[in-house]
Amino acid sequence: MFTRSRKVFFSVAIAAATALTTSHMAPAQAASKNVTLEFWNYWDGGNGQALAGLVKEFNSKNPGITVKPVTFPWGDLLPKLQASIASGTTPALAATDIAWMANLHASGKLQDLGAALGGVKAASSDIYPQLLTYSIYKGKLQSLPASTNNLALFYNKDLFRKAGLNPNKPPKTWDEMRAAALAISKLGGGTQGMEIYTGVGEGLTWQFQPYLWQIGAGFLNKTNTAPTFNTEKGRKALQFLVDIINVDRSATAGQWGAFDKGQAGMRIDGSWMVGGYRENAPFEFGTTTLPIPTGGVPATNMGGEQIMSFKGSADKNAAAIKFIKWFTSANIQARWDAKTNFMPIRASVASHPTMLKHMVDEPGLKAFVDQQKYAQARPAITTYPAISDAFSKALEPAFYGKVSVAEALAAADAAVRKVLP
Amino acid sequence: MRSANAYKAYALIAPAFLLFLIFNAYPLIWSLYISFTSWDGLNPVKEFIGFDNYRLLFENHEFIVSIKVTLIYVFFVTILSTILGFIVALNLQKIKFSRFYRTLYFSPVVTATVAAGVVWKLIFDPFSGVINKSLGAFNVMGPNWLSDTRFALPAVIIVGIWKRIGFAMVVFAAGLASLPTSTYEAAALDGADGIKAIRFITIPLLKPIFLVVFITGIIDSIQVFDHIFIMTNGGPMGSTQVLSMLLYNQGFRLFHLGTASAIGWLILLGVLLLGTVQRLLAKKVIKNA
Numbered sequence: 001m002f003t004r005s006r007k008v009f010f011s012v013a014i015a016a017a018t019a020l021t022t023s024h025m026a027p028a029q030a031a032s033k034n035v036t037l038e039f040w041n042y043w044d045g046g047n048g049q050a051l052a053g054l055v056k057e058f059n060s061k062n063p064g065i066t067v068k069p070v071t072f073p074w075g076d077l078l079p080k081l082q083a084s085i086a087s088g089t090t091p092a093l094a095a096t097d098i099a100w101m102a103n104l105h106a107s108g109k110l111q112d113l114g115a116a117l118g119g120v121k122a123a124s125s126d127i128y129p130q131l132l133t134y135s136i137y138k139g140k141l142q143s144l145p146a147s148t149n150n151l152a153l154f155y156n157k158d159l160f161r162k163a164g165l166n167p168n169k170p171p172k173t174w175d176e177m178r179a180a181a182l183a184i185s186k187l188g189g190g191t192q193g194m195e196i197y198t199g200v201g202e203g204l205t206w207q208f209q210p211y212l213w214q215i216g217a218g219f220l221n222k223t224n225t226a227p228t229f230n231t232e233k234g235r236k237a238l239q240f241l242v243d244i245i246n247v248d249r250s251a252t253a254g255q256w257g258a259f260d261k262g263q264a265g266m267r268i269d270g271s272w273m274v275g276g277y278r279e280n281a282p283f284e285f286g287t288t289t290l291p292i293p294t295g296g297v298p299a300t301n302m303g304g305e306q307i308m309s310f311k312g313s314a315d316k317n318a319a320a321i322k323f324i325k326w327f328t329s330a331n332i333q334a335r336w337d338a339k340t341n342f343m344p345i346r347a348s349v350a351s352h353p354t355m356l357k358h359m360v361d362e363p364g365l366k367a368f369v370d371q372q373k374y375a376q377a378r379p380a381i382t383t384y385p386a387i388s389d390a391f392s393k394a395l396e397p398a399f400y401g402k403v404s405v406a407e408a409l410a411a412a413d414a415a416v417r418k419v420l421p
Numbered sequence: 422m423r424s425a426n427a428y429k430a431y432a433l434i435a436p437a438f439l440l441f442l443i444f445n446a447y448p449l450i451w452s453l454y455i456s457f458t459s460w461d462g463l464n465p466v467k468e469f470i471g472f473d474n475y476r477l478l479f480e481n482h483e484f485i486v487s488i489k490v491t492l493i494y495v496f497f498v499t500i501l502s503t504i505l506g507f508i509v510a511l512n513l514q515k516i517k518f519s520r521f522y523r524t525l526y527f528s529p530v531v532t533a534t535v536a537a538g539v540v541w542k543l544i545f546d547p548f549s550g551v552i553n554k555s556l557g558a559f560n561v562m563g564p565n566w567l568s569d570t571r572f573a574l575p576a577v578i579i580v581g582i583w584k585r586i587g588f589a590m591v592v593f594a595a596g597l598a599s600l601p602t603s604t605y606e607a608a609a610l611d612g613a614d615g616i617k618a619i620r621f622i623t624i625p626l627l628k629p630i631f632l633v634v635f636i637t638g639i640i641d642s643i644q645v646f647d648h649i650f651i652m653t654n655g656g657p658m659g660s661t662q663v664l665s666m667l668l669y670n671q672g673f674r675l676f677h678l679g680t681a682s683a684i685g686w687l688i689l690l691g692v693l694l695l696g697t698v699q700r701l702l703a704k705k706v707i708k709n710a
Contacts (some may be wrong), residue, residue: 078673079462079672079673083465086462103462103463104463106461106463108465114490198568199654199656199657199660200654200655200656201654201674248476253548254569254657255568257546258548261548263548360665379648382461384672386675389670389674389675396656396657400657400658402658
């Protein structure tokens with residue numbers, strides 16, 4: 001029995017060894033012929049088509065390299081990457097949510113792009129510095145921004161008209177926004193003045209952070225070691241939203257989706273929604289920069305994706321670098337942004353003729369582009385997802401009027417300190 | 422002779438067993454190991470922290486709430502879908518077009534849960550949903566179903582029941598078809614028909630079937646995820662955060678693979694415990710039946 005199983009074991013081992021050596025030899029022999037790079041991402045729909053078009057162009061211009069985009073749903077990409085890292089089957093290229101970058105950097109599997117592209121400075125030249133917060137890990141440039149976006153105020157011009165508001169003069173301050181919401185909610189028939197995102201998770205946190213930045217409270221300190229939101233200013237920011245829900249009743253906690261149907265006057269959302277609303281919204285919409293409090297400063301939140309390469313064979317590494325350099329170049333980025341409504345990652349994209357023409361074609365983007373310079377990065381640390389989750393959980397009951405604003409922020413402060421490194 | 426046969430048997434089950442080892446046993450053991458680490462799913466270092474993940478879970482209010490939510494969900498979905506499935510099966514026994522109705526009742530079972538979740542989300546919409554619009558016709562202001570802590574759990578329970586009635590019905594229908602008609606005829610002579618016959622003959626004879634529907638109901642509903650993820654994402658305020666939602670959130674949103682694995686193992690232990698209790702009960706029930 002024992003000897004038999006041993007024999008089986010050896011024959012299997014030999015077969016495996018042969019397979020391994022041949023598979024190792026194969027790319028070496030074919031090196032100059034063809035390299036296939038899988039490019040994992042979650043860009044679907046129109047964004048996916050835009051990417052496919054650009055990739056096709058890259059492949060035809062670079063004989064010997066075949067980039068193959070593989071699209072996962074947003075929620076599946078990270079688990080897939082985790083599994084691929086654990087099993088050593090990482091793709092050559094990936095573009096992921098900036099929120100995951102800190103953890104991906106720490107995996108130790110990413111190529112050093114700075115080294116391959118002639119230094120961090122040369123590789124990132126005119127890229128907006130806030131975006132690079134997510135790219136540099138322990139002094140090494142391990143990813144580059146592939147796209148970015150930010151939050152602005154969408155409003156329903158039809159409802160503005162019905163409520164007797166000027167549809168071409170959207171609110172510029174918090175007070176104006178609150179007054180407009182109240183006026184629209186008075187229209188009746190379940191019409192909401194505005195929508196405020198109150199569901200637990202990063203959605204709540206990232207929608208609320210701009211209020212904290214605008215009023216000067218901030219989120220974490222500069223070294224990301226302590227929360228700064230549990231202050232008089234922080235309480236004022238939260239109270240502002242809680243009052244819209246519980247005093248004015250011009251928004252409902254937990255409600256999200258009424259704006260899409262034309263049943264809410266305003267909503268804060270990202271630039272990626274512009275194209276969809278232009279095509280599908282059953283109403284005329286407008287966008288404007290986020291309203292700010294009296295004495296406050298403009299601020300918005302920054303989202304987007306970073307592109308990276310996982311270490312592999314030498315020829316794959318080189319091909320992946322070539323693609324990243326091409327994809328992040330101003331010419332390609334301008335066309336990419338024009339097709340996807342993403343925001344420019346570098347100054348030379350913002351002033352690119354393709355981009356300038358696109359802004360004329362889609363006026364809804366102006367507010368976002370104007371705001372990009374005020375877009376702030378969320379803390380790029382591995383504990384951020386846990387911090388954001390703890391923060392949102394402590395704030396959620398305040399929107400339902402279950403706890404006071406002071407209690408909610410004190411609880412958030414304690415909860416965030418618990419998960420801070 | 423015996424050993425030769427045994428070898429043959431081993432050889433025959435080997436392929437399936439190998440697949441079981443690779444796709445079931447290995448991940449199971451691996452996740453047990455991960456549950457003793459503080460791994461984030463990406464870092465090359467997996468720091469061993471003993472029972473900390475388990476200890477912290479029981480100190481975590483969210484976890485305790487999640488257990489309660491799961492138990493409430495399992496209780497109502499299992500009991501109500503069993504009772505309703507039984508009633509439907511009884512009533513479809515002798516009516517015209519019973520096959521058509523059976524297909525109708527069974528269709529939710531084979532509907533993709535995610536698709537169903539999306540549709541139910543629209544049905545529960547406070548402003549444009551069918552439910553509140555119907556209530557509005559009677560001048561009743563319907564609740565904000567999915568974003569009210571009092572109504573979100575009942576709403577996802579309703580969908581859980583809707584999804585399961587068809588399965589219970591089919592099993593009961595098979596059970597009903599196997600019952601001997603002579604018993605009913607004899608009982609009818611003694612004056613027991615209608616409700617009495619159901620109460621004193623049908624239900625006692627179907628005890629084993631009830632048990633099967635019950636056990637599968639518990640195992641099924643304790644793992645619920647899809648439609649809750651679509652409809653409420655566990656909110657508002659954790660009121661629909663069943664254990665599998667919490668596991669998902671910990672593992673894939675917060676990078677706490679260790680905590681997520683620990684939750685997975687606690688669910689497994691819970692199911693095993695319930696399974697054992699049920700086995701003991703089953704023995705008793707079947708002996709008496």
